[in-house]
Amino acid sequence: MRPVRFVALGDSLTEGVGDPVGDGWRGWAALLAGGLAEGAGGCGDPRSPVEFTNLAVSGAQTREVLEQQTPAGLALRPDVVSVVIGVNDTLRCTFDIHAVAERLDKVYSAFTGQGATLLTACLPDPGSMLGLPGSLARPLARRQRAVNRVVHALSDRHGAVHLHAAEEDWIADRGMWSADRLHPGERGHRQLAVRFHSLLAEAGLGVGAAPSAEPEFPVPTRSASLWWLATAGTAWVARRCTDLLPQLMTLAADEMRHRARGTSARLDVRAAAAVSAALAALQVVESPDVA
Template sequence: MRPLRFVALGDSLTEGVGDPVGDTWRGWAALLADGLAPVDTPAEFTNLAVSGAQTRDVLERQTPAALDLRPDVVSVVIGVNDTLRCTFDIHAVAARLDQVYATFRAEGTVLLTACLPDPGTMLRLPGVLARPLARRQRAVNTVVHALSERYGAVHLHAADGDWVSDRAMWSADRLHPGERGHRQLALRFHALLADAGLATGTAPSADAEFPPPGRSASLWWLATAGTGWVARRCTDLLPQLLTLAADEVRHKARGTSARLDLSASHAVTSALAALSGAEQPDAA
C-alpha cells in the first residue's frame, strides 16, 4: 500500500512565506503534511505553490502538475493575488476555481480550501483604499465558500477570528502569517481532517520554535524587501485602486455607499449563477 500523497497548490501563503526554516520556507502545508499519517508511514508531500500565483496559474500550471502526482489530498488556497491586480474579475475567478475543484473531485481527491482575511485590513491601509480590497476579498471568499460546499471540500473559515488580530500570528510584512500563524492554519486544517477521519497522524504543535518579529524586523522588511513589494503592486494596482478610492469618497459624500456593496454582491451572484449547478452564495 503506497503512502498517502498530499499536494499543495496556491501562492506565497501555501509556499510558506513568513515561516523560514534555514534558507527556505516551511509553512502550514508542510506542518500539516507531517500530521496526516502515522510516523511509520509518513505522507508524501509536494508543494507546488508559487509566490505571486493567481487562480489562472493554479488552473493552467499547478493543477496539471498535481494531477500527474495522483494525490489523495490536495489543498487549493488561492485568490488574494487576484484581488491585488487591476485585472480582477470575480466571474473569471469563479470559473477557474470551479474547474479546478471539479477536476480534483472527479479524481476522488480530498479537497482542502480556505477563506482568507482581506489584504487591506492586514496592511492597515486607509479606509478608502482598504474598503475596495475588502469588498474584493469578500467576493472571493463567498465564491470559495459556495464552491467548497458544492464539491464537498474540507473548508477552513480563516477570514476572521482572534488569529487575524493577534500580531504574534503574523510576519514582519503583516500580509503573511508568521510561524505561529502557519501553525494555527495547520492545526485547524488537521482538526477538520481528523474529525472526518482523514488525518491519522499527530496534530502539529502550536508552540513556535522562534520568537515573533518585533518592530525592528517590520521596519527592516519595509526598508528592504517591502519596498520592492510595494513598488511592484503600485505599478499594477495603485492607479485602479486610487480610482476605486475616489468612487468610495463620492458615494460616501452622497450617502450611497451601500450601492458599492450591493453591486459587488450582484457580481458574485451572477458569477456563481453562470456556473452550471453552482450553489447560491452564502456568508464566507
C-alpha cells in the same frame, strides 16, 4: 502500502512566506503534511508515509493555479490537495469575479474528479491587514468578500474540507502575523496547520499526530523585521502595487463619491450581484447563510 500524497497549490501563503527555515520557507502546508498519516516523520523524512509536494508560487493568481499548478498537481495523483488562492487576484487591475469563479470551479473539479480530498480556505482582506485608510481598504475588502463567497459556495459544491480563516480573532492577533502584516509568522502558519488538521480529523481523514501550535524558533526581533521590510518586504509590496495603485486610486475616488452622496450601499449591492451572477453561470446555488 504507498505513502499518502499531499500536494499544495496556491501563492505565497502556501509557499510559506513568513515562516523561514534555513534559506527557504516552510509554511502551514509543510507543517500539516506531517500529520496526515500515522507515524509520519515530517515532509523531509525519507521514511515518512507522506509524500508532500508544494507547487505554490509567490504572487500566483487563480490563472496560474489553473494553467500551471493544476496540471503538475494532477500528474502526481494526490490523495489530499490544498487550493488556497485569491488574494493576489484582488490586488490586480484585472480582477474579475466571474473569471475567478470559473477557474476555481475547474481546479476543484479536476482534483475531486481524481478522488482527492480537497482543502480550501477563505481569507482576510489585505486592506484591513495593512491598515489602509477606509477609502482604500473598503474596495479591497469588497473584492475579498466576493472571493470568499465564491470559495464558500464552490467548496460546498465539491465537498471540500473548508477552513474559515477570515474571522476577527485571527486578524486581530498580531502575534500570528509576520512583519509585512500580510503573511502569517511561524505561529500563524502553525495555527493554520492545526486548524486544518482538526477539520480533517473531524472528517475522519487526519489520522496522524496534530502539528504543534508552539513556535520552534524565536520571534524575529524588531530590528530584523524592520530590515526585512526595508529590503525584501518593500520589493514584495512594490511588485504587487505596480498595476493596482492607479486603479485603487480610482476605486477610492469612486468610494468617496458614493459616501458623499450616501449611496455606498450600491457598491455592496453591485458586488453581491456580480458574485451571484458568477455562480449562476456555473449553476451553483449559494447557501443563504454565506456572507
